[in-house]
Amino acid sequence: MKNLLTRALMIVALTGVTMADQINLPTPSKEGGKPLMTALSERKTSREFSDREIPLQMLSDMLWAAYGINRPDGRLTSPTAINRQEIDLYLVMKNGAYFYNPKELKLAKISEKGIRTTSGFGKFAEKAPLTIIFVVNKGRQQISDPTASLTLGAVDCGFIGQNLYLYCASEGLNTVFFATLNKEALSTALKLEKGNEVFFGQSIGFPPEK
Numbered sequence: 001m002k003n004l005l006t007r008a009l010m011i012v013a014l015t016g017v018t019m020a021d022q023i024n025l026p027t028p029s030k031e032g033g034k035p036l037m038t039a040l041s042e043r044k045t046s047r048e049f050s051d052r053e054i055p056l057q058m059l060s061d062m063l064w065a066a067y068g069i070n071r072p073d074g075r076l077t078s079p080t081a082i083n084r085q086e087i088d089l090y091l092v093m094k095n096g097a098y099f100y101n102p103k104e105l106k107l108a109k110i111s112e113k114g115i116r117t118t119s120g121f122g123k124f125a126e127k128a129p130l131t132i133i134f135v136v137n138k139g140r141q142q143i144s145d146p147t148a149s150l151t152l153g154a155v156d157c158g159f160i161g162q163n164l165y166l167y168c169a170s171e172g173l174n175t176v177f178f179a180t181l182n183k184e185a186l187s188t189a190l191k192l193e194k195g196n197e198v199f200f201g202q203s204i205g206f207p208p209e210k
Helices: 002-015 036-042 056-067 123-127 146-171 183-189
Strands: 022-024 087-093 096-101 106-111 130-137 174-178 196-205
Touching (some): 036 146, 056 087, 087 146, 123 174, 146 174, 146 196, 183 196
Antiparallel strands (some): 087 130, 096 106
C-alpha cells in the first residue's frame, strides 16, 4: 500500500496529472529560459502535439508567465484595460477542466469530464495535453459599450496569448491560439455564470516524437 501511494505521488509530481478537486501549484520559477530576442525569433504556431503531459512545475511557470502576479500591488505579467484583470483562464486537460487562481497559485477542478472532444476544438486540440480557455468576466471589466467591451477583451486575451507563445518558444513547446470553438458547450462545461464569455482557446504541448 505504501509503495502504491509513493508511486501515485511520484506520477503527480512528474506529470501534474491528478484527480484532486484542487491542485496547489509550486512556486513559479522566474529565472532561466532563453533570452527575449531568441524567444521572439523562435516564436511560431504549431498544431502538432505529442500526448506527453506537461510537468506541474512547467505548468506553474507557464501560467505565471501568461497571467501571473509580478508586483506587490497584485498587478500582472499581462496588461489589462484600466487594470480590470477581467480575464479568467480555464485549463482543459484529459482528466477534466480547472480554473486558474493566480493569487493563490491553485487550480480548482470545475469538471471531471473530458470535454476536449465536445467543445468544438479542432483535432489538434483534442490531442494536445493542455488547452487554455480565455474567458472575459464582464462584471469585472465594467465596460458598458458592447463594441469597446469586445475590443478590449480581445486585446487583453491577445496579450496573454503572446506571453504564452514566448514561454513556449523559450521552453521548446508547441502552441496554437484559436477562435474556433463551441462557446455555448464550453460555457456549460465550465459552469460559467452569466456575464462570463468564452473568447479564445490556446493549445499547448510538447512536439510529437520523431
